[in-house]
Amino acid sequence: MTDHSPSELAPDDAALIARWRGGDERAATALVERHAQAIARFVASLGERDEVEEVVQDTFVRAFGSLDSFRGESSFRTWLLTIARNLLRDRQRGRKRTRLHVAIQDDDLVSASDALEGTVAMETEQRLRAAVETLSPMQRSIFTLRVTEGLSYKEIAVAVGSTEGAARVHYHNAMRIIREKIDE
């Protein structure tokens, strides 16, 4: 059905990991550049705003420091997502405050001048993003992984610490909510 099984490690990732294990630091750079943006999107979808880069960086540092435990049973990206989620949870616990549901900030909204200067496409994009922001953190993270990465429910379940069934329900609820928001 799909081009690649979630249980298989993409050949390029496997080769880069092997090179890094052999001491090639450039392989680490390539892995970071390949996956950093996806990890950042996931981190942001979980409500982190101010320290996305720091969380992404910590994720890779932790990952490279524990590559011995990575057996390639899930994709490298899914494994990174799992580490990022755990790191984020630890940070949020440390702050002793919940930042999971981030209110839409002023600069996320279309200002009058933006609307005048922007194109219709930009306005549409802002509306879409605003609709996504109304989702719960779990709905938003699952929806983002599904739409931007095309991850299967099984991969998403691993990444967010849930089940395939729950991931499916969250995705469809998210889609319903977004359609309702856009139709308003």
Added chain:
Amino acid sequence: MSECTNGALRDLLPELVNGRLDAEMRQRVEAHVAACGECADELALLRSLRPALMREPVIDAQRIAAAVRAQTAGGGSRAPARAGNAARWKVAIAAAALLAAGALGYAAKVHRGSGTPDVAIAQPASAPIAVPPASAPLHATEHQVAVAPPRIATRAASAPTALASAGVPENVSDLSDEQVRALTASLDDLSAIPDAEPSAGIDPLGASIDDASAGGR
């Protein structure tokens, strides 16, 4: 608009948008979309949403790569070894043993006062509790704590004396600052890294999402 009657194909729309379908499946989904207004609308929405979501957040991947390189200098061949399960268990056991030692010390003091032996911990000679001395600082990922779980005995023994001779304070409060810092650092190190790739539905930190919670907002 007619409602979609093929949920399985509709469920593949995100894969279609992300180019994750093989040729045969892609044709099947596209044929379905051509005949299903609801899926056509959803596909259009997904194609609008994806670029909008892809653009944020803006990060500097090269800067992150440089920072990661700096922190993992030397590559995989010299990368810091992970503590691993064995070390984690050792730390957990060490914590339990120290707590038990503290309780034992308290019990011993009470016992000295009452003269009635109740419970004591008999430490096997072959597996002594050994906490690194303060002069040997620990790294968070290089735990040198070697312990064996204490056993409960039914009669009083010279356990406090035995523990003291093994270098373990009778009370947790008697630990040196360095020992407390080492233990705390060890416990802090237990977070974030999954032992391995987790199975679907199993939260490595034990906080799985209940299916029942997925029923909408």
